[in-house]
Amino acid sequence: MTLFTSKYAPESEEQVFGQQKAVSELKDFIENYKQKRQKAALIYGPIGNGKTSSVYALAKQLDFDLLEINSSDLRNKANMDSFLNSAIGQQSLFFKPKLILIDEIDNISGVKDRGCIQALTKAIEKSTFPVILTANDPSNSKFKALRKACQMIEFHKLQYKTIAHTLMWVCEQENIEFEEKAINSLARQVDGDLRGALIDLQICSTDKNFVFDDLKNLSDRKRTDSIINALRIIFKSSSVDNALPALDDLDIKMDEIFLWIDNNLPKEYLSPKSLSQAYGHLARADQFRGRIRKQQHWRFIVYIYNLLTAGISSAKTEKNPMFVSYQPTMRLLRIWQANMKFAKKKEIAEKLALVTHTSKKVALQQIPYFQEMFKHSDGSLLADELDLSREEVDWMKK
Numbered sequence: 209m210t211l212f213t214s215k216y217a218p219e220s221e222e223q224v225f226g227q228q229k230a231v232s233e234l235k236d237f238i239e240n241y242k243q244k245r246q247k248a249a250l251i252y253g254p255i256g257n258g259k260t261s262s263v264y265a266l267a268k269q270l271d272f273d274l275l276e277i278n279s280s281d282l283r284n285k286a287n288m289d290s291f292l293n294s295a296i297g298q299q300s301l302f303f304k305p306k307l308i309l310i311d312e313i314d315n316i317s318g319v320k321d322r323g324c325i326q327a328l329t330k331a332i333e334k335s336t337f338p339v340i341l342t343a344n345d346p347s348n349s350k351f352k353a354l355r356k357a358c359q360m361i362e363f364h365k366l367q368y369k370t371i372a373h374t375l376m377w378v379c380e381q382e383n384i385e386f387e388e389k390a391i392n393s394l395a396r397q398v399d400g401d402l403r404g405a406l407i408d409l410q411i412c413s414t415d416k417n418f419v420f421d422d423l424k425n426l427s428d429r430k431r432t433d434s435i436i437n438a439l440r441i442i443f444k445s446s447s448v449d450n451a452l453p454a455l456d457d458l459d460i461k462m463d464e465i466f467l468w469i470d471n472n473l474p475k476e477y478l479s480p481k482s483l484s485q486a487y488g489h490l491a492r493a494d495q496f497r498g499r500i501r502k503q504q505h506w507r508f509i510v511y512i513y514n515l516l517t518a519g520i521s522s523a524k525t526e527k528n529p530m531f532v533s534y535q536p537t538m539r540l541l542r543i544w545q546a547n548m549k550f551a552k553k554k555e556i557a558e559k560l561a562l563v564t565h566t567s568k569k570v571a572l573q574q575i576p577y578f579q580e581m582f583k584h585s586d587g588s589l590l591a592d593e594l595d596l597s598r599e600e601v602d603w604m605k606k
Contacts, residue, residue: 211406211407211410212382212409213406216378216406217261218262218264218265219268220265220266220268221235221266223265224262224265225258225373226257226258226366226367226370227258227262227363227364230251230253230363231262231266233361234262234263234266235266237361238270238307244359246358246359247333247335247339248335248341248357248358248359249339249340249341249358249360250341250342250346250354250355250359251341251342251343251363252342252360252361253344253364254365254401255401256403256404257365257401258363259342260309262363270305271304272304273304273305274307274309275307275308276310276311306337308335308337308339308340309341309342310340312342313342313346313351313354314343314345314346325350325351329354332358333357341354341358346360367400368392371398371402372394374402375391375395375405375406376391378406382416384413386418387420390420391418393420393423394408394409394412434458434460435458435468438454438458439468440534442469442517442521443520443521443524444527445521448517448521450521451520451522454517455513465516466494466516468536469516469520471537472532472535473486475532475534476532478528479525482523483523486519486520488523489515489516489520490515492515492519493511493512493516496509496515497512500512552600552603553575556575557571557572558571559594559596560578560594582601582604587604
């Protein structure tokens, strides 16, 4: 099955929705590259808003030979120099004008990438072909020299109306029956990410029908999938560097993360030593969580995430080769059930405290004695005195 993101990828500037100004600037840079002061263009903006697809569309429209590399594959200065020297110095195989795309330069970071930015900046100055860089947010100070060497072109966040229009058009092409409410809700939910919207639409419309109720299932699936993927990275990674960012993009409360890890850790770590060390890191993270709650020391949150990711990942002596099905904890359900059970008791204690002129704490301690009274009599007079409801009377008799 072909993904909608590939099937409906734009092939010309007219097919790029919602980015006319940015695409026009990019086209002008490519066509008039030799007259430009900067030898590269840095296009930036939120994820899924058409940056990379616009480069591909213009390359096809203008008949350029596109050479793409993801910056995550250029993890040091030597790799960067090797790629750029060969890419910039060689003629296109088919003697077409060449366009070089370096995607997601945000990935260049840390000690391992030291020297990459400088190497890239120097290579751009020597390039005889236009170089296009993409980034979500190039405002970091490490990109200062690179920003000066590039023409900056902003791809703004797509409006939900633009995304909704695109989704409706795709539905028409695919003969998908849809509710307009569902389309508009999905368009708002993806927050400017057209690529994500197309993926979600395809997931929800396998039966050629897309209704509003599909969005609830989609939201639940996304939350569950995201935490499961994060756990898989933490538990299975052989490198703490890979585990560190595992929780960065989770739209889940921290308390839930603790419960997910606590519930699935014994399934994954079979060695007593590994399990002991992992729970040590989990306990330490919980201590910092307590300090945040009591003292509002939010600077400790970085320690929590480091302990939950790199700490727990490094605790294992060897990777579990078996597939483990991660499941949500039932503790939340049990807590809810206990609260519901205790809530009735608290309501009765409040009424008892009011009538007997005692504290709520003392009234709670007296509840078992009153329960015995209800069990050995109909309790109607006592129920009237305390103004108990039928449900509360039934609870007392149990």
